[in-house]
Each structure stands twice: as structure tokens, then as C-alpha cells.
Amino acid sequence: MLVNNAQNLKWTIYVTNKGTGSVYNIRLHNYLKDIFEYIQALVDNEITEVTITPHDAQTNKVLIKSDTLAPNGVWQVDFVVNTTGVGCDLLDTNAIDVTSGWIDDDLTYHQCEQEHAENAPVFSMPPSLIWMADSVVSPPGMCGSATLHLEMANTGMTHNYNMTLVQHLNETGFTYIPDTATLDGFSINNPEISGTDLIWSFDANQSNYVEDLIDLEIGQRHTLSIEVNVPEASFINRMVSASISWQKPCEKGGTITSGSSSGAGYAVPVQFPEIDVRVFGWNHTAGQTESNASATIYGGAQDTVIWKVNIANSGGAPARAMILSDVLSADVLFNAVSADPDFSSSQTIDNQQSVTLYPDDIPVDTTQTLYFRSIVQEECKDIIHTATTEWGCPNDPNPGDKGGITSPNDNTDTANLISLPSIAQINIQQRIVTPDTDEYPTLNGKVTITIDNNGGSARNLVITDQLPDGFILDTTTTPSVNSDLGNLVHIDVSGTNSQPVFSLLTDASTKNSTDPHDNILRHNEKATVEFYIIRQTSLDTMFDPDVRQEKNNNNLDPDSFDEVSNQVTVTFENSCGVQQPSASHSLSFVPPDLDLDIDVGNPLNRMVNAVGDTENFKFTVVNRGDSVATNAFISVLIAEGWTGSAPNGCTGNIPGTVICDVGALQSGKSLRKTFTLEVAQEADVSIYATVIGDILYSDHTATGLTWAKDSIRTRVIGFRIERTLLQTTEAASQNNYLLIGEDAVLQISAIFLAWKMAILLPT
Secondary structure, three states, rough: EEEEEOOOOEEEEEEOOOOOOOOOEEEEEEEEEEEEEEEEEEEEOEEEEEEEEEEEOOOOEEEEEEEEEEEOEEEEEEEEEOOOOOOOHHHHHHHEEEEEEEEEEOEEEEEEEEEEEEEEEEOOOOOOOOOEEEEEEEOOOOOOOEEEEEEOOOOOOOOOEEEEEEEEOOOOEEEEEOOEEOOOEEEEEEEEEEEOOEEEEOOOOOOOEEEHOOOOOOOOOOEEEEEEEHHHHHOOOOEEEEEEEEEEOHHHHHHEEEEEEEEEEEEOOOOOOOEEEEEEEEOOOOOHHHHHHEOOEOOOOOOOEEEEEEEEEOOOOEEEEEEEEEEEEOOEEEEEOOOOOOOEEEEEEEOOOOOEOOOOOOOOOOEEEEEEEEEEOOOOOOEEEEEEEEOOOOOOOOOOOOOEOOOOOOOEEEEEEOOOOOHHEEEEEEEEEEEEEOOOOEEEEEEEEEEOOOOOOOOEEEEEEEEOOEEEEOOOOOOOEOOOOOOOOEEEEEEEEOEEEEEEOOOOOOOOOOOOOOOOOOOOEEEEEEEEEEEEOOOOOOOOOOOOOOOOOOOOOOOOOOOOEEEEEEEEOOOOEEEEOOEEEEEOOOOOOOOEEEEOOOOOEEEEEEEEEOEEEEEEEEEOOOOOOOOEEEEEEEEEEEEEEEOOEEEEEOOOEEEEOOOOOOOOEEEEEEEEEEOEEEEEEEEEEEEEEEEEEEOOOOOEEEOOOOOOEEEEEEEEEEEEEEEEOOOOEOOOOOOOOOOEEEEEEEEOOOOOOOOOOOO
């Protein structure tokens, strides 16, 4: 019986003693045909020694000895073999002789009995197999070469004869490099090439003959190595495979049949360039440099724009056979290309809208940069710059196929030139304050208008400013403008004082210039305009010389302000002189109330009798407004009947007019000035005090307008009664002294020291 045991074959033979006595000197002869290879023998499951001798040309005799076998004893003998691939008839009978006998003194064996047995083994032919696998020494780079290994091994249990080996290159585009084929390191003939197949044969009459393909023994291995060129096509398909056919022996029936095997497909790990293209640019005419490079560039007519194209290779192989195509969508023309941003060594381009270049190979982990110089034309359209790269193999088998690969890498990029300014990107900001403060103005204001251009180039900007109600342009100052790049430094003022118009210019001579670089505000540039405004009417022109307190509801003080607005409109052109939609901005505010009053809480009623009388007069000014008082003073008119000196902080002569500066009197605060006066003569003793707040121009010259005005007059009465002796009966009586019983005539007079028929207040 033949069975499979651990990929080997095994016979089991049972020898039984059916007699009544023991059997001695047993010899078992197994006639093993040469299609089998002896492995080992076991007696009662124990490995035993054997003697193998040739029996005939096709048979070996295997001898196993045993000393004795008791009656009814069983001797189990196992033969373990494998096939040799020699011979084909596995159904031949297997013969076994068992003898017993005795051994004489000369150690000669004498046979007493012999038993013979034959059987036909029942088993299937062991597998005839070949294992195959492709591999590569190291990942090759595209456009280079690769060393492919094809390993094959006899993993079956028979010899394999007359093999034909095929390496399939399939659609990789790989091409065999002649005289590079080896088998186990030794050179072999070049293969027959049929399409994309490389074929080696066992046939000695063929040019692709390989001797080792005649017979592949069990367990034997071979490695076929070849070198191939790696072309562009490998970018699409890198799958190779292999197949082999052979003749296998000893099938049932004794015929010789064929076998075949195919190795699994193998994707050769070809290294490719990984290309990343990026396009940037900057406006050279606008004073920008490479540090300002951006994917969005802003410019206008006749501007010089520099484009920067970065081609980075982050792959595993150099990028070769490069093609760079740069195309401008419209209205910009290339005139030079260089490897340096300063174009110190450049190639002239004859004002082309598109250009094709052939850059040098780009090694792995390297970036190549090219710079293009262009001039924006007059049409003023937004521009798209598209850069596209291709690469390939310079020795590609397809003639003229240079740079044929474009994807799936990121081989295209765009940058935009914005030449049309957008109203949505013209940002207007305003700031209106009282100079040197953060408060909204009531009298004098400083207006700051900022135009931030986040769009394309804008020219001939004109600001029309509808000033807040009650304000006009302060013409004692000159409006100013400045811009980041210094293109706008001059203002031409027109319009009216309540609605001035400011033309922002490069120079006084460029108002009507057609040069696209005059009067220009570029992208990301800011222009700042400053001018001053002033209140155009008096706020407080009425006052009450009596004792009534001024209030805004008795028509003596101004009413509170309503909200006012400063409306700014900016018109502009693009760099080709085409008018663009205007931009506008409004700022609303409520001017703070301003009011200075003389407090009537301290009565100024006095009566004096004669020269030498002294009186104190206290004048209190209260700031009842919402902001600090400026440009205000107290004017005190002191009549000729008085003498004295001005208090601290006041100047002037007494009698006469004394001026006291109010200074920066804060809201809700008061200022008191005390005058100590003496009657110097029997003359006018009237006193008038007036607080005045002047509206001044920015240069501090007078406007003739007032923002505060309030007056008070003192109630001073100079009066006494005098008695004069006119007649007396006593000569000794003098003046007012009379004797008892004296007859006298007295004159009593009521005397006013100061008397004015009219009251004239200062204006």
C-alpha cells in the first residue's frame, strides 16, 4: 500500500509467523524501482539500518534483517520513499521476498524458506509544480533602468523537464537591455522578444537556449535577472508577470504531459517625479520686491509685473524632458525670462502673450525658479497667468514625445493680476475731532479722511465732502494729503466752503495728466487727507444785563445741538482713465453743548457814601456746557469813580477795562474773580462784567463770532445827606455844631456820587 506521508511516499509490509515455532535469521528484500528514491525504513516504528544494492538496471534491492520472529508474531516494516522523476510507470507491481535460514561458522547465510509477494501501489502522481515571483533589486527611477529578478523553484515532487520561460513586460513600456540576462549570476543568451514578452527556451537549437531549462530537480531554484529601460509608459502601468511551461514525467498511463505556471503580477515600484507648480508675482513699478510676491497681484496700465514660477520636485526621481508653458489670458505681454529676480542674465521675449520653455532637469527635492517680466497693456482687464509643466523621458521610444506627462501631479497653477479697482474694496474711514482731543467738535474740527485701497490701481481720486450743518472749511489752513508710496502729495481745492472738493494729485501740474502713473493710489496703499473746519455762525449772541440767569429755554442761551453728518464721496478712475463707480461714507455725531454764564447767585448791590469807601465785587463764571471752555475771557468795565488793582490772572487798568482769561475751564466747573475797589472820586461808579467765548480760526485769528456771551452789571448807588449851617444867632456856632437855644438856619442836601442817565454796556 502506498500512502502520502509528509510529502513522501510510504509502503507498509506486514510479515507474520503462522507456524508453531520461531523463525530465525529473517531477511526482507524490497525491490525498489528507480522511479523511487529511498528515504528511510522503520521496523515496528523504529528506524532501522538497511543495505541497498543494485538489482538490475531499473531496480535497487533494499535489505532489512531481523534475528527472530516468534509464533504468531507480526513484523511491521515501513519503507519511506520519494519519486525521482526517472521512469513513468507508477503502476508497476512492487516485489518483496522474505526468507528465513541459518548462518554457518563461516557466516554464510543458508536459506530455509522463502515467501514472495507482489502488489500494485495505489496512489496519484505527486504534484509537478514550479513557483515563480518577480522582484526588483531597488526601486528604479522613471527614465532610468531597472534590474528585474524572476525567481522560480521546483516545489513539486517530480522533476520538471524541457522548460520554456517567459517574462511578460505587459504594458509597462519596459524595454530589454541586450546582453544583461543572467541566471544565478551567470550570463545567458538574450531572449527571443515577441511583442512585450521575453522568451528563453530549453531547445539547444534556438538562439535563446538556456541549458538549465532542460531539467529542474525537486527543490531546485533559479533566479533570472535582466535589465530594462524604464520609459514614460511606466507612469501609467508598471505591472509585470511571468509564465513557464514544462514537461512532467510519470503521469498515470506512463505518458509524458506538460505543465504550466504563472507568477503573480508584480507592480514594479518605479520612482517618479512629483511636480508641484506655484505662480506668484509682484508689481515692480509699484516699488514691490520679491518679498511682496503673492498669487494675487494688483496693477494697472504700463506697470511692470514680475512673475515667479516655482517648479518643485518632491518625488523619487528627477524630472526630465521638462516643458513649461506660461500663458497670460489677455492684455499683458512677456518681454523677458530669467533665473534671477533682477534679470541680470535674462532671455528676451518679443512681447508674447504666451511662452514655452524647456527648463533643465529638476533633481529630487529640488525647486527650480524662473522669473518672467511683463508689461500691462492699456485695455485694463483683469489677467490670469497660467503656468503648466510637463515632463517625460528624453529617450522615449516615441519620436518627438518630449514632456508627455502632466498628471496626476499638481502641474498647473494660476496667479491673478487685478487691474480694475473695485468700489467694494475702496475703504473710506473718517475721524472728526476737536483738535488735540478725542471729542467731536462744536467750534473747530480736524477732519481726517483715510482711503484704503484694497482693490486695483485707482487714479485721479476726488473727494467731495458735504460738511456737517453749521460748519465750513477753515480757509486759514491748507488741506494736506499723503500716501504710502508718495504718489499723492498735493491737493487741489474747489467747490464751496460748505462742500469742498479735494482733487488728490501727484503734483500741482498733474491735474489733467494722462500718464497712468500720475495721481495714482495703488493696491494696499493708503491715502490720508487732513483739513480743518470751523463753526460758521455765533452760538450765543444775546445776553441779559439784568439779574436773570441765562438759560436755553429763555432765548438767552443757544439750544442743544441736533445730530449732524459728514458725507464723503470719492470718485476715481482705473489706471486707463475709465471712470469707476463712486464710493461713499457718512459719519454722524452730535456736537457737544458749549455755554459760559455769569452766575447771579452773588448779589452785586452796593451803596457807597463818599470817597474812600471800599467794596468787594465777586464775578463767578460757570461752564454749563458739555465740554471744556476755550478762547474765553471775562471783560470787566470799571467806571472812573473807582480805583484799585486787577486780581491775579487779569490784566488792565482801573478805572478802565480789565480782562481775565477763563483758561481751560472744565464742564461743570466755575471760575471766580474778586475785585476790591475803592471810591476815588465822586464820579461814575458803575461796573459791567461780560464773559465772552470767541470762535477763532485754526491760526487763532478772530472770526468775529462768539460761542458764549453773558453780562451782569452791578447795582452801585453813591448817596449821602449833608447839612450846612446857613444862619445862626450865636456867633460861636460853627458848621453843624449849634448851642442850645440858638436860632439857626440849616441847609440839608441829598447828594448822589454817581449818576448816569443811560446805561451803555460793552459790545
